[in-house]
Amino acid sequence: MSFRPSDILKKNLSSSSRSWLVRQSRDPYVKQRLASATSYRSRSAFKLLEIDKNWGRFLSRDEICAVVDLGAAPGGWSQVVAEKLGWINPALSDEDMDIAPNFGLNERARIDKFGSWSSTAGRGVVVAVDLLPIAPIPGVHTLQMDFLSPQAAGAVKTALSTPENPSGMADIILSDMAANFSGNRVRDVESSLDICHSVFQFAKDNLHVAAANHRTDKRRGGTLLLKHFEHPLSKGFREEYLDPNFNSVNYIKPSASRAGSAEGYWLCRGWKGLRSH
Ligand SMILES: C[S@@+](CC[C@H](N)C(=O)[O-])C[C@H]1O[C@@H](n2cnc3c(N)ncnc32)[C@H](O)[C@@H]1O
Incomplete structure (x- = not known):
């Protein structure tokens, strides 16, 4: 096409x-x-692939079994996660994939070789939330709802609670959520911050804390990837909420993110489990 x-x-x-x-x-x-109707549904998928590749392939670690994808429609990030958890047949191995600088070009090769995405039995659960409907993706439980509504946290928790993940806690929370732009910069930053606060509240109650005994349980503190818009108020949010509560917080502007856009991502790793806010 x-x-x-x-x-x-x-x-x-x-x-x-x-x-x-x-x-x-x-x-x-x-x-x-x-290039293909069966390829990633969104351009955003390439941002997540790039971040994952450059920051330790955190989506592929063995212990990952519960991932939340907030603001998930049309589903590009969920496709990436489903693939990493084995729900979508990764016909070429990660080693074969040379994502940067031509992100996703091997995806083309994969589709050429195998005809289309095919589903397999993967591990873990992926819960994807959006105001908009999301067409089915293997291994992904979709919820069409407003994440800022009071019911959202409970609904996501219920979907995360599976026999494989009885605690209903998340290993990774991804948020690419963004409200529609109003054109008013202050209002847009405020909406982005409302989203950041709401995601942080959810993370506070639902992200895995590092296992007490690393010899018997390698589980690390959970990971949060959070989209935001650059602004002094956003910097304040990071300093007050993220820096003290994660082992590391990195600002990332993926090359797949348009240069003119103020969007950026914080990759927050090692949730410490503090409940001070
Ligand atoms: C940039 S798009 C996400 C693209 C997605 N990561 C992908 O790869 O397909 C942002 C999404 O956030 C969603 N969104 C914005 N506010 C929301 C809210 N309060 N609750 C749920 N979803 C929301 C929008 O509907 C939109 O689909």
Whole structure:
């Protein structure tokens, strides 16, 4: 499938729509995603693949068995996680995948070789939440709801509680949630911070704490990957809530994230289990 706006189409569009179309048509990640109907559903998937690859492949560790994906629609991140947990057949091994700098190009090779994604028996549970519907993904339990609603935490907890994960605790919480842009910078940052606070509250009650005895149980403190928008208020949030409660917090701007966007991610590793907020 190609994505090149025709001259007639370009002539009839507003200048902002025209530049959007041109930008899309030149974007290597958009091209890659459109190359196959069975490939990742979102351009965002390449951000998660890049972060995982550059930060210790935290999605693939053996002990990972419960992952929450917040703001998951259309499902690109959930596809990546389902693949890492073995729910989607990774026809090529991780070693074969040379994600950077041409993120996902081996995905094309994988699809060419095997025809389409195929599902297998994986491990663990993935819970994906969004206001919008998410088409089924093997191994992923989807919840269509507002994560900021009072019912959300309980619903996610129930979905996480499986015979394999009786505590209902999460090993990894991912949040790519973003409210629709209003165009008002202050309001947009405030909505992003509301989301960050709500995700932190959920993490506080539901992220695995490191196992007390590392010799018998290798489980580390849980991981939180949290999208936010750069702003002094966001920096304050990080200093007050994230830095004291995780062993490490890193700011990441993946190359698949558009340079002009203020979005960034905090990768917070080693939840300490403090309950001070
Ligand atoms: C950038 S998209 C996520 C893309 C996704 N990571 C992927 O790879 O397909 C952000 C999502 O956040 C969702 N969202 C925003 N506010 C939300 C809320 N309060 N509750 C649940 N989802 C929300 C939006 O509906 C949108 O689908």
